[in-house]
Every structure is written in structure tokens, then in C-alpha cells.
Amino acid sequence: MIEIKNITKSFGGTRAVSDCSLSLAGLKIAGLIGPNGSGKTTLFNLITGLIRPDSGEITLEGRRIEGRMPHHMANMGLIRTFQLSRVFPRLTVMDNMLLAPRGQAGERLWSLFLRFPRVHREETEHREKACELLEMLGIIHLRDQFAGNLSYGQQKLLELGRAVMAQPKMILLDEPTAGINPRLIQTMIDMILKMKARGQIFFIIEHNMDVVVELCERIFVLDHGEKIAEGSPREIQTDPRVIEAYLG
Numbered sequence: 703m704i705e706i707k708n709i710t711k712s713f714g715g716t717r718a719v720s721d722c723s724l725s726l727a728g729l730k731i732a733g734l735i736g737p738n739g740s741g742k743t744t745l746f747n748l749i750t751g752l753i754r755p756d757s758g759e760i761t762l763e764g765r766r767i768e769g770r771m772p773h774h775m776a777n778m779g780l781i782r783t784f785q786l787s788r789v790f791p792r793l794t795v796m797d798n799m800l801l802a803p804r805g806q807a808g809e810r811l812w813s814l815f816l817r818f819p820r821v822h823r824e825e826t827e828h829r830e831k832a833c834e835l836l837e838m839l840g841i842i843h844l845r846d847q848f849a850g851n852l853s854y855g856q857q858k859l860l861e862l863g864r865a866v867m868a869q870p871k872m873i874l875l876d877e878p879t880a881g882i883n884p885r886l887i888q889t890m891i892d893m894i895l896k897m898k899a900r901g902q903i904f905f906i907i908e909h910n911m912d913v914v915v916e917l918c919e920r921i922f923v924l925d926h927g928e929k930i931a932e933g934s935p936r937e938i939q940t941d942p943r944v945i946e947a948y949l950g
Contacts, residue, residue: 703727703872703903704749709758709768711744711927718744720927722758726872731894731904733918735911735938737947741927742907743785746874749905750782751775762871779871785880787857791850795841795860798849799832800825802867828867835863838896840889855882862893872903879910891916915939923947 704726711719719741726732734742747753749760751772760768762778770778790798836842839859844852849860858878865873878894879887887910894904894917908914914921915935923931923938925947931938938944 703729703763704905705759705761706745706749707759707761709745709748709760710756711748711753712756717927719748719755719924722924722927722929724922724929724932726903726905729903729919730898731906731917731919733914733921734905734907734924735909735914735921735944736924739926740924740947742924743876744927745924746782746876746905746907749775750780750874776868776870780874781865781868781870781872782874783858783861783865783876783878785877787854787861789849789852789857789860789864791848793849794846795836795849795852796829796832796845798860799836799864799867800828802864803828803869832863832867835866838893839863855886858882859886859889859893862890866897866902870902872905873897875904875906875908877907877909879908879913887913911939 706722706724709719709722710717722745734745736742744753748755748768751770751774754769758768759766762780767775767778790801793801833842833845836845839862841852841856841859844856849857852860862875862878878890882890891913898904906914906917918935920932921935921938922929923944930943930947931941933941
């Protein structure tokens with residue numbers, strides 16, 4: 703689905719991503735790992751339009767997308783989460799979920815008057831889907847709570863649910879299990895696997911190798927902005943370049 707060719711991004715005299723190429727074609731869940739400061743989040747920012755590359759190409763289903771604005775990327779079906787949870791704290795959990803679907807008829811003022819039955823039907827469908835996802839995430843009992851009152855781990859789960867609500871082509875998860883307890887980590891894993899079974903595609907940055915090994919079909923490894931390895935979880939775990947990058 704996504705092809706990255708020779709992408710480079712520098713900040714001042716430092717190359718955060720250097721001549722990086724990788725292909726996510728045919729992968730349902732791919733992982734991106736590497737030491738702190740290796741360029742993982744910068745690569746996500748390049749893919750989703752938060753920053754522009756200095757050179758190189760990024761294509762989505764054969765269409766070049768590098769340099770587009772983040773909202774254009776979202777409209778094209780690329781939805782992401784961040785290392786630190788980003789919920790709307792003064793909105794309820796349910797309202798956070800209902801904000802996510804793209805192209806809602808009720809977002810256009812004239813539709814409220816001319817197409818009210820469609821708007822009502824759409825809102826009902828979205829609410830039913832949101833309840834289903836919140837049930838799967840184990841936070842349905844919190845649907846009327848303000849999102850800001852949730853624990854950090856629960857906010858991470860809410861972010862995942864909100865991303866799924868947008869029905870994207872791909873969800874990019876930036877350290878989804880960081881800072882949350884083991885029980886919620888397992889809930890996160892179970893949710894991702896259920897969504898994979900429904901056809902959802904993921905690209906995941908993650909430091910927890912147990913999570914990476916359980917979820918990912920193929921793993922890409924960055925170090926100092928360069929891709930140093932790619933392969934199956936078993937291949938990556940025994941690759942001397944990866945061991946050196948983490949332990950050397």
C-alpha cells in the first residue's frame with residue numbers, strides 16, 4: 703500500500719532520516735523499531751504530512767503523497783496516533799468517538815435541514831459502531847465520562863478506537879503500548895488483531911519486543927536515520943546489526 707523510496711530529512715546539520723526505502727505492500731501489520739533517536743517518529747511524520755521530506759518519494763496505492771498536508775493525508779485514509787495520547791479531554795468518550803468518521807452528512811449545515819433523515823440514520827449507525835468498539839476495548843462503561851478523566855492507558859485505548867472509527871486504509875500507531883499496564887497492553891493487542899481479521903492495516907512503532915513479535919508480519923529497523931535491517935520477527939531477533947544497534 704505504501705512505498706517509501708530514498709526519503710531523506712535533515713534538521714540543521716543532523717539527518718533524522720537518511721535515504722530510507724521500504725515497502726509495506728501486502729502487509730497487514732508491519733513494525734518499525736530502533737533505538738531512541740533513530741528516526742522512527744520522524745518517518746511517521748513524513749508519511750502523514752506533518753513535515754516535508756528534503757528528497758525522496760512516498761506513494762500510497764501508487765499515488766505520490768509526500769509533502770501533502772496532514773488533513774489531506776487523513777482524507778486519503780492515513781490515520782495516526784501519537785506517542786503521547788491526544789484526546790479531547792472536555793468531550794465525553796462517546797463524543798470523541800463520534801468525531802472521527804470522515805465526511806459525515808451532519809457536518810454540513812444545509813444537510814441538517816434538507817437531509818435530516820440521512821443525518822439521523824448516519825448518527826445512529828456511528829453510535830452503534832462506537833459502542834461496539836468501546837465494548838471491544840473494555841471501556842464501554844466510561845462512554846459518558848469526560849475523556850480527560852480516563853487513565854493514561856484508557857486514553858490510549860480510546861485513541862485506537864477513534865482511529866478505527868475513521869475507517870482508514872491504514873492506521874499508524876506510534877508506541878501504542880508505552881506507559882500502560884500489562885492488562886491494557888493485552889487489550890490493545892487483542893483489539894489490533896481483531897481489526898486485522900476485519901481487514902484493517904497497521905504500521906506500528908513499538909519498543910516492546912514481545913508486542914512486536916506477537917503482532918508484526920515484517921519488521922523494519924532504523925538506526926541513526928538509516929534502515930539497517932528488515933525481515934520476519936525471527937530474522938530480526940537474530941540479526942547481528944539489530945543486536946549491535948540495541949546493545950552495542
